[in-house]
Amino acid sequence: MAAGGVVWVTFPKQNLIPPPRKRLGPKLRTGVPLISSTAVRAYSEEKVHEVVLKQAALVKQQRPNEGCKDWDLLNEAYERCGEVCAEYAKTFYLGTLLMTSERRRAIWAIYVWCRRTDELVDGPNASHITPRALDTWEKRLDNIFQGRPYDLFDAALSHTVSNYALGIQPFKDMIEGMRLDLLKTRYNNFDELYLYCYYVAGTVGLMSVPVMGIASESKASIETVYSAALALGIANQLTNILRDVGEDGRRGRIYLPQDELASAGISEDEIFRGQVSDKWKIFMKNQIKRARMYFDEAEKGVAELKEASRWPVWASLLLYRQILDVIEENDYNNFTKRAYVGKAKKFASLPLAYGRAIMGTSKFF
Ligand SMILES: CC(C)=CCC/C(C)=C/CC/C(C)=C/CC/C(C)=C/[C@@H]1[C@@H](COP(=O)(O)OP(=O)(O)O)[C@]1(C)CC/C=C(\C)CC/C=C(\C)CCC=C(C)C
Ligand SMILES: Nc1ncnc2c1ncn2[C@@H]1O[C@H](COP(=O)(O)OP(=O)(O)OP(=O)(O)O)[C@@H](O)[C@H]1O
């Protein structure tokens, strides 16, 4: 392929990532009552805030387009990204169809890179993945940002990062999250968990904003918008963790703050045995409360995005947020009952998402 120094290896026509599993990889992390003042001051928040500021500053810079200029190849690359996205996340894919075609395909390219990164530690080959393999993946990321993609999916991302104000840090941080996931099976407190959630999901928010675009009429500061995007990633991840407690437990993993479990008087053994006790219900209520707090934070920022980008964000936010309602409906049995939002509810939330997107507010819908 064209573009200075691009290295091409054989590129199989079929997916480079394995076909989706029936149930996409578990990945869990957690939370508890409302964030404590210690947590607010925590190192993790400071570190994350630094990245947010850097990423926000990039938006103001004009970047030269050094991406690949082989348009046929790029079109194919983006098309393939769209196919993967459609296969792994149908509802979300539908949402992206309302975005402008340029933004939509950029989001697809980012989605595919994130999905592949996650598949490294969560997919069928996860047991063979070592920190060294992640180092190789990170070098490959550097090459993507330097215009030297390794395969077609990378080429799409390479073009995207040359076209939008995307910094490399959130991508590196996501790889860091995968490193952490390889090594760590317990989180001492919410600060530790928060950092993990930032790595694997908050980063997605930071990657998405430059592509989705901030509305020209927005009066909010760029930092405010990034903070909302970060909050959505955290909220999604906390929800994902709460949904998958049972599944994670069966893999010997507990993505819940150990100190909060201890204060609630819940032992690891009770989690492994899947005991839905009264103390578990109280503990879960607090966890859900915290996740909702992050959703609330995120909701405040959606209206600041460009109008065409709001709908997919609202759609995915409402879908994910409803998982918390279903956990409640399941009477907090997240050990053996998967909180699943039925098709009817899912479709019912689409007009709501659309209404909110066009009104620019959640006041009337
Ligand atoms: C519109 C929209 C949602 C855009 C984001 C698209 C995108 C690039 C998604 C990548 C997601 C991904 C594959 C991340 C890898 C790590 C991972 C799996 C994280 C978990 C996602 C849920 O996936 P799933 O349920 O399939 O998980 P399982 O593997 O099955 O367990 C996460 C829970 C986190 C995803 C985080 C987001 C989608 C962040 C969204 C934030 C924004 C789009 C910012 C919006 C802006 C404002 C101002 C609110
Ligand atoms: N009905 C659901 N209930 C709970 N979680 C869901 C549900 N549908 C999707 N999710 C979660 O949200 C993520 C992204 O949502 P999306 O709707 O795009 O996924 P999907 O699995 O392709 O759904 P579908 O094929 O039903 O449209 C999924 O990977 C999954 O973890």
Ligand SMILES: [Mn+2]
């Ligand atoms: Mn899916």
